[in-house]
Amino acid sequence: MTDTAKITLGDKTVDSPVLSGTVGPDVVDIRKFYAQTGAFTYDPGFTSTASCESQLTYIDGDEGVLLHRGYAIGDLAEQSSFMETCYLLLNGELPNGEELQTFENTITRHTMLHEQLATFYRGFRRDAHPMAVMCGVVGALSAFYPDSTEIHDPHQRMIASHRLIAKMPTIAAMAYKYSVGQPFVYPDNSLSYTGNFLRMTFGVPAEPYEVNPVVERALDRIFILHADHEQNASTSTVRLAGSSGANPFACIAAGIACLWGPAHGGANEAALNMLREIGRPERIPEYIARAKDKDDPFRLMGFGHRVYKNYDPRATVMQKTVREVFEALKVNDPVFEVALQLEEMALSDPYFVEKKLFPNVDFYSGVILSAIGFPTTMFTALFALARTVGWVAQWNEMISDPAQKIGRPRQLYTGPTHRPYVAVDKR
Numbered sequence: 001m002t003d004t005a006k007i008t009l010g011d012k013t014v015d016s017p018v019l020s021g022t023v024g025p026d027v028v029d030i031r032k033f034y035a036q037t038g039a040f041t042y043d044p045g046f047t048s049t050a051s052c053e054s055q056l057t058y059i060d061g062d063e064g065v066l067l068h069r070g071y072a073i074g075d076l077a078e079q080s081s082f083m084e085t086c087y088l089l090l091n092g093e094l095p096n097g098e099e100l101q102t103f104e105n106t107i108t109r110h111t112m113l114h115e116q117l118a119t120f121y122r123g124f125r126r127d128a129h130p131m132a133v134m135c136g137v138v139g140a141l142s143a144f145y146p147d148s149t150e151i152h153d154p155h156q157r158m159i160a161s162h163r164l165i166a167k168m169p170t171i172a173a174m175a176y177k178y179s180v181g182q183p184f185v186y187p188d189n190s191l192s193y194t195g196n197f198l199r200m201t202f203g204v205p206a207e208p209y210e211v212n213p214v215v216e217r218a219l220d221r222i223f224i225l226h227a228d229h230e231q232n233a234s235t236s237t238v239r240l241a242g243s244s245g246a247n248p249f250a251c252i253a254a255g256i257a258c259l260w261g262p263a264h265g266g267a268n269e270a271a272l273n274m275l276r277e278i279g280r281p282e283r284i285p286e287y288i289a290r291a292k293d294k295d296d297p298f299r300l301m302g303f304g305h306r307v308y309k310n311y312d313p314r315a316t317v318m319q320k321t322v323r324e325v326f327e328a329l330k331v332n333d334p335v336f337e338v339a340l341q342l343e344e345m346a347l348s349d350p351y352f353v354e355k356k357l358f359p360n361v362d363f364y365s366g367v368i369l370s371a372i373g374f375p376t377t378m379f380t381a382l383f384a385l386a387r388t389v390g391w392v393a394q395w396n397e398m399i400s401d402p403a404q405k406i407g408r409p410r411q412l413y414t415g416p417t418h419r420p421y422v423a424v425d426k427r
């Protein structure tokens with residue numbers, strides 16, 4: 001591979017450096033391209049653009065590979081815990097026993113919310129979508145924790161990161177409790193991160209709550225699967241928001257807003273709604289036909305991915321986890337059978353084969369979450385909870401990067417050119 005790319009534009013040829021990472025495609029450094037040629041590059045949707053340098057997560061979409069700091073997602077899901085994965089993403093290495101213990105204690109110490117935040121919830125309608133509540137409450141955290149908003153102080157950045165990871169389960173559980181009209185349940189720091197979240201969501205103050213270890217492990221694994229995913233839309237939103245120097249709580253609120261969209265984190269909710277609507281295996285061909293019809297906006301939710309042109313490695317773990325949870329909870333929901341058959345039919349259909357559309361992480365996650373007892377509206381909130389570590393790790397990496405500048409894309413302008421203003425009575 002040459003170390004420069006020659007780009008010719010009219011009579012000008014410029015040499016652009018080619019940068020190599022440790023693995024993955026090389027990138028052509030076009031930072032000086034505009035200064036050299038007076039032209040912009042055009043890439044809506046960033047399909048060919050590396051927006052930053054990162055050491056966190058690597059994806060090979062053709063091979064279906066996902067690595068966090070070099071560790072395969074399947075290995076982490078099988079052998080690690082969400083807390084350990086958080087430590088890994090934030091610090092670059094797996095913790096030893098003592099480091100893990102200290103990290104867990106630190107996160108546990110931050111699980112409570114400022115009591116006044118509870119009154120915030122009462123300002124929302126009871127039927128508000130939990131993601132609307134999450135956007136609002138997380139955005140408001142900067143008003144309650146201003147002592148961790150100085151972004152150039154690494155210690156404050158770390159405290160903000162710990163606070164966000166620790167408080168997200170409390171915030172999400174409270175959004176759920178508010179929607180069902182039950183009292184908020186305070187954290188119990190004798191429980192694990194995930195066990196605590198289950199209790200705050202499904203427990204009530206009047207009765208003891210026993211955490212089911214199979215459910216706890218399954219949910220912990222779901223959190224691992226969602227922890228980070230390179231420069232996806234919400235992470236890029238967090239980075240872009242953070243590039244202006246915005247405080248971490250505001251940046252994560254921006255990430256939550258982006259994640260809510262049905263093409264991103266909202267797909268798990270949409271996928272389960274779709275599977276329920278299909279209802280019976282006999283109706284699958286009708287939905288596959290609709291997904292293929294160019295005049296019908298319907299898409300198979302939980303299928304396809306911008307980066308994976310192979311089976312999403314997270315979906316493999318998800319499928320296995322569905323079986324474990326169904327067995328442990330003795331659930332017999334026909335929706336899983338519909339999902340399995342839909343996957344099988346789609347993967348043998350030339351449309352999906354040619355376009356390399358495979359199940360993604362969201363295809364099976366809703367089936368599990370529903371079996372555990374979460375309403376569909378909570379699915380994306382759980383995604384946000386788990387992705388928070390990825391967002392803060394990426395945000396920290398960006399702030400520490402000396403090459404970091406405010407994110408400011410340019411455009412191909414196709415609107416009117418300069419024209420004279422016409423007074424209202426003359427139009």
Ligand code: CMC
Nearest residue numbers: 263264265267291299300301302303304305306355360362
């Ligand atoms: N069902 C039917 N056709 C599809 C689907 C689908 N789920 N996904 C893509 N296609 C077709 C699309 O119509 C297009 O066809 P053509 O080339 O003939 O115009 C082609 O495949 C390429 O699609 P695209 O929209 O250009 O690809 P993209 O990379 O911009 O979009 C995607 C990726 C994930 C938004 C898209 O596959 C999609 O909408 N999937 C359903 C929503 C979903 O499951 N999202 C979760 C993504 S994974 C979780 C996360 O990271 O947030």
